[in-house]
Amino acid sequence: MTSETSPKGERRSSRGFRREARYGLHLLRKNPIVLLGSIVALASIVLSLSSGLFVDPNSWKTTHIAVRLCWNNPALNWNLRNVYDCSGPTTYALGTDSYGRDVLRMIILAIPLDLRVALEIVLSAVLIGTVFGGIAGYAGGSLDELILRLTDIFLAVPSLLLAIVLATILGRTLENLTLSVLITWWPTYVRLMRSQVLTEKEKPYVEALRAVGAGRVRILFRHIVPNSIYPIVVQGTLDIGSVILTFSALTFIGFSPSPLIPELGNLVNQGIQFVFTAPWLIIFPGLTIFVVSLGFNLLGDGVRDIFDPRLRR
Amino acid sequence: MTEGPLLVTREAVLEVKGLRVDFHTYAGEVKALNGVELTVEKGEILGLVGESGCGKSVTALAIAGLLPQNAEVVSGEILLEGRDLLRLTKEELRLTRLGEIAIVFQDPATYLNPVISIGAQITEILTSDRKRFQAELVGAGLKELQDRTEGKPLSPALEKEGRRLRSIEPSSRLRRGEVKRLAKLLALSYLRMVKLPDPARVFKMYPFELSGGMRQRAIIAMALARRPKLLLADEITTALDVTVQAQILRLLKELKERIDASVILITHDLAVVAELCDRAAVMYAGNIVEVAEVTELFANPLHPYTKGLLEAIPRPDARAELKSITGSVPDLIFPPTGCRFHPRCPFAFERCPKVDPPLVEVSPGHKVACLLYGG
């Protein structure tokens, strides 16, 4: 291990990063469940990126009414009276939906969509939160008050409710749904960043920077923000799961632009009417949401454990 | 037993024999205590001296039965008036902490529960065990009656009260309200004992409203309330201002007389040892390396470490350079073989890395663990 003294003390030296990474791996080895979750999360990301290789990305648009709501996977027997056995050569691993499409394929198409939406929302929320939270925390005074009161207003309404209202008004397109959830999500990040910045700005190095004559914007964004970013990163990773839950809840209630769209909540929505005749429509897409959300939550836990100074022995 | 006109042999309250304690950490096994030998005689103040990290606090925690989860007592005995504490169940250990051993810690800021009032933190001890404290509670009630009347003739109501209190059998139960009242009286008396100003007000206050010295007095009051046979004071003044330190130490000395306890005073400050202690034990890297009466220790230090410690004390009159002991405290995961001090010892010879020197008595009451003196 070579020791480097970096000229800009506030940036983490690469040596430090390697050490963090090694410690992180050590923690992962000690806690197998977190490892499992991280693998699941990473697998879903890889799947999203490569789904085009397995499944034709446009296959959700064609319907096959003749084979709708049928099940012919011999591995699972539902013991229900009205299960319709598919005729025909293909074995559908997870049955077909109410449009006759292979449920497994729809799920494979849905995962990238949900993940993409979730990432868009989280990243945008982090960005907005960093900027406004940083400004609020650092500037203080009436600007801080204003931003704080604004977050109060948004936090006074439950996120699902606000998303419903927004989606109602703005119209049912995927972009609007994404926007609706984003609007309910940003206040948490503003507050988080703000409280971090409030603690950071009292630290001696900030005073030193001011004494040297550094400008306020520069101090804020090049120095304070990088030091405050870790709880935000942790929260963001954890939130990917929650965003997927909220978004799929929205489409489940019926806000999806079209019932054909391969989105996990949307798929479950189809299933409500057919609970006793085609339970697989509910079970498997919902299970996918659960597993992906679980994976990202575990990953977030692991990330938090790496960065939590108190857990280090 | 040794003879000598100056020595009065007193019975031992505490005997620690061959205590080995290991800590399991993710970096490795820390061999914190390496066969500690210690004796505390009844009514004395024993100083336990050493640098930070030498195992003084670990010894105290081991005696009180408060070692953390990752600690393991590998071998040894801790005999409190003949009973081996290491063989007791958790419940029995708890009862010894309730009535026989009290420990006071270093930093009063973090050792008091911030959301419970000082008074409540004392009375909870007194109301926790009826058998143990009932006699004292009743005594407090009687004393209060006495104070109120102060020699004046008793009114019939107060007489009746006095008779009732005196007639309470040890086995009978007092009412809840009565217990609360008496516990408060008793607690106030302990607060007075530690010389806290305006005890009635302090009783209702919370820790954050008190200064460091006052908090430490309150903690000492909590220790006194248990009337311990053995009081362990772990660096109790290190976190306080110098003037407050002196007050607390003086208080400790007085209290020891009043409640007839034996004290282990753990400190790294030799001046405190010289001032307060009857005997002193020097500790290094998990071993007791020297034990003697204080005057003897300062006049005639035998172990090279003790000598180094005494020489390191800066003297204002001397013009010489500050002397220090070369080297640094060893890593206890991979401690030095044989005598743990040998890497830093100016007198080390070839047997030192091979043999772990036992504690032997070199002259009456003076023991050393060093191959220079036998063993």
Add this chain to the structure above:
Amino acid sequence: MVFVLVGVSLIVFYLGRGLLPPESALAPYITPRMDDATKLQLARSLGVATNSCPSWSALAAHQVECLVPVWGQYLSWIRNVLAGNWGYSLLPGVAGTQTTWDVFWLRFPYTAELAVAGTILTALVAIPLGIISATRNNKLPDHVSRFISLGGYSVPAFWFGLLLQLLFVLYLRVGGNALLPSNGVLDTSCALCLASPGQVTAYTGTPILDALLSLNPVYFWDSLVALFLPTLTLAITSIGALTRILRSSMMEVLRQDYILLARSKGLKERVVIYRHALKNAVLPSITITGLLFALLLGGVVIVEVVFSWPGVGAASVVASTVLDVNFLELYVLVTAFIIVVTNLLVDIVYAKLDPRIRY
């Protein structure tokens, strides 16, 4: 507090009136036979059209002289609202009256019952789980509790609810009969509540309380049974979150020096944990309670949809499909009010518990 409510009302109003065409505000009032002159009259009285607007078609074409600026509309709306007039709703109400107010308050008790039950269940489960998890750290009870809390936090509530229904109605059978009633149609809904067996007078509108107050044990039991699955579904997410927080906060507290001192005083372990540790550990959890309650109030929507529960959440979904802005406005404002009041109460409780806080 008032500021927040005003802010919420502003946003909600702007969304409702500002982003939608002015005609949509008239939708609840217009009957098919209305002629244009009446419609224009209505528009003027609602503050949607200016007095100088020539005709209905001009308004429909959004001609400039007809449009009232959003601020103006807001002011007249506020005036109406403060007088208790929330306009008419497009949802079906009681005996033909369609005021938003009535429609809302008819359904609200059901939602309240669900929300309160959810809160109670969360507290009852999460607190012991969190304590056990922290005190038996890394042993079996801890693993079980972490599993429950992580699972609860990650599971989609709608899926969980549907799964529960599947399980209880289809697969868990006692002696050939389903554990929970259904007619072969998935109906573990509060149909039981609405068909009142025996004497039940609607004192409060909530099935359980009414059953208690009417001293009708059968109805009480039925409502309790019907309440069970929805409450579990509603609470599962917040149980997960609260257990995690309580666990970590408890573990943090148990590491503190004052716990060591409490043990050294010879106090019983039970006393150390419940009096010394818990009192400190709940403090950070209490601040979360406000947020969790907001989560609960949002989750009610999903649960009501899944279980066909006749509360305001399910109604809001219907309202959104028909663009019943009045209803949505009322709903959002009532919810915001409840949350703000809850946060205030939480702050007060926190100040009482922590002597270091003095206002």
